[in-house]
Amino acid sequence: MSAPAAQKKIAVIEQTALWPLSYFFIIVTTYSTIMIFLPPYASERSITNIGTFFIVIALAMMFTRLTTGRIADRCGAIKFLVPGMFLLAIALQILLFASSLPLFLLAAIFYGLGYGIVQPVLNALVVSRAPVDRIGVANATFLCALDMGGILGAVVWGIVARLVGFSYIYIASSFLIVLAVILYLATIKNSKLNLVNSVPHQLY
Numbered sequence: 001m002s003a004p005a006a007q008k009k010i011a012v013i014e015q016t017a018l019w020p021l022s023y024f025f026i027i028v029t030t031y032s033t034i035m036i037f038l039p040p041y042a043s044e045r046s047i048t049n050i051g052t053f054f055i056v057i058a059l060a061m062m063f064t065r066l067t068t069g070r071i072a073d074r075c076g077a078i079k080f081l082v083p084g085m086f087l088l089a090i091a092l093q094i095l096l097f098a099s100s101l102p103l104f105l106l107a108a109i110f111y112g113l114g115y116g117i118v119q120p121v122l123n124a125l126v127v128s129r130a131p132v133d134r135i136g137v138a139n140a141t142f143l144c145a146l147d148m149g150g151i152l153g154a155v156v157w158g159i160v161a162r163l164v165g166f167s168y169i170y171i172a173s174s175f176l177i178v179l180a181v182i183l184y185l186a187t188i189k190n191s192k193l194n195l196v197n198s199v200p201h202q203l204y
Contacts, residue, residue: 013137013141013144014126014130014134014137014138014140014141016126016129016130016131016134016138017126017129017130017138017141017142018141019187020122020125020126020129021122021126021141021142021145022180022183023085023122023180023183023184024118024119024122024142024145024146024149025145025148025149026149026176026177026179026180027085027088027115027118027119027122027149027177027180028145028146028149028150028153029149029150029152029153029156029157029173029176030088030092030153030173030174030176030177031115031149031150031153032149032150032153032154032157033092033153033157033169033170033173034057034111035150036153036154036157036158037157037158037161037166037169038050038053038095040161040166041095041166041167041169041170042104044166045098045099047098047100047101047104048101049101050101050104052101052105053104053105053107053108054108056105056108056109056112057108057109057111057112058112059112060108060109060110060111060112060113060116061112061113061115061116062116063112063113063116064112064113064116064117065116065120080117080118080121081117081118081121081122081184082181082184082185083117084113084114084115084116084117084118084121085114085118085177085180085181085184086114086177086181087110087111087113087114087117088110088111088114088115088118088177089174089177089178089181090110090114091107091108091109091110091111091114092107092111092170092173092174092177093170093174094106094107094110095107095170096167096170096171096174122142123139123142126138126139126141126142127139127142157169157173160172
């Protein structure tokens with residue numbers, strides 16, 4: 001294979017985006033537990049009007065985007081990443097034990113706030129680490145992780161639900177979020193990169 005051909009193959013993926021995408025990939029797999037499996041899970045628990053859940057989660061995401069940008073400008077957006085991940089984990093734990101619509105809606109608030117924080121921060125981290133002439137490729141790589149995480153999550157959680165039940169989806173996905181937090185903190189501790197200063201504050 002010629003050198004130009006090899007470079008052409010590598011060009012479709014931005015290498016600097018890969019490790020931030022590992023966290024986002026984990027998070028997106030948990031997002032599929034909400035978008036795909038929540039209605040049958042709620043039905044199993046005799047919860048009606050579950051459509052309200054999706055309205056609340058959308059409003060929570062919107063609220064996060066409209067209100068946290070100014071705080072991020074002052075404090076640094078990257079500092080929001082771990083709290084945002086913990087909000088996701090809390091939401092999934094609430095869903096695990098939820099037995100009424102108000103508890104489902106509480107989980108929607110936590111998950112919407114968490115996802116509304118984490119997704120733009122990781123997107124900005126991916127873009128800020130890429131060379132100027134590779135920003136478009138980095139963003140495309142980020143969106144590819146979104147698609148692939150959703151597909152893989154749908155397949156894996158569907159198998160889990162069939163074998164052991166819906167509850168185990170939310171047990172496993174909350175542990176995955178905690179794992180993502182641990183991996184992120186370990187990376188920050190061992191990395192020579194100053195990630196706090198590598199992400200622009202103006203995200204929203």
